[in-house]
Amino acid sequence: MLQVDLRELARGPVETTGDLAVGDPLFEGLGFVLAEPVVVGGKLQATGEGRFYWHGSLRTAVVGECRRCLTPLAVGVRADVGALFSQEPEALDDAEAYPLAPDAVEVDVRVAVREELILAVPRYLECRVDCRGLCPRCGQDLNAGSCGCPPATDLRWTALAALKDKLRD
Ligand SMILES: [Zn+2]
Ligand SMILES: [Zn+2]
Numbered sequence: 001m002l003q004v005d006l007r008e009l010a011r012g013p014v015e016t017t018g019d020l021a022v023g024d025p026l027f028e029g030l031g032f033v034l035a036e037p038v039v040v041g042g043k044l045q046a047t048g049e050g051r052f053y054w055h056g057s058l059r060t061a062v063v064g065e066c067r068r069c070l071t072p073l074a075v076g077v078r079a080d081v082g083a084l085f086s087q088e089p090e091a092l093d094d095a096e097a098y099p100l101a102p103d104a105v106e107v108d109v110r111v112a113v114r115e116e117l118i119l120a121v122p123r124y125l126e127c128r129v130d131c132r133g134l135c136p137r138c139g140q141d142l143n144a145g146s147c148g149c150p151p152a153t154d155l156r157w158t159a160l161a162a163l164k165d166k167l168r169d
Pocket of ligand 1: 066067068069070071126127128131132133
């Protein structure tokens with residue numbers, strides 16, 4: 001259960017578990033593609049008048065391509081989440097807290113799932129840390145072997161030398 005009734009929270013901590021499907025509207029417009037449902041765990045509890053702390057976790061995988069060699073890949077994503085939900089008016093100005101309406105009847109931890117997922121997904125995917133990428137000249141995957149093109153640094157020096165010759169003329 002990822003939407004918890006405040007009356008239930010008044011009685012004590014509540015387990016928050018649930019799977020959010022890849023196509024859930026919650027994940028619209030995120031700029032990455034989920035490969036698996038988002039598995040959510042954790043516990044929500046009241047920590048004061050109108051204040052609720054969620055200690056949760058999320059687990060999923062995203063699909064994309066290696067930014068160097070463009071190989072399609074899926075990368076696992078996990079995050080531990082500590083989130084404060086608050087009905088206090090100050091919460092509206094607090095970037096660290098998720099504001100709740102004064103007349104809220106439930107805490108919906110999915111809001112925090114979305115935010116934390118955005119933070120947890122790597123900005124760039126790489127198939128491996130030492131991926132050699134594609135040759136900028138012929139496009140060969142350099143992980144499969146050298147293509148025989150001159151290295152990019154040599155090209156730069158050649159261009160520079162040619163430019164100097166030109167200027168001298
Ligand atoms: Zn790669
Ligand atoms: Zn090449």
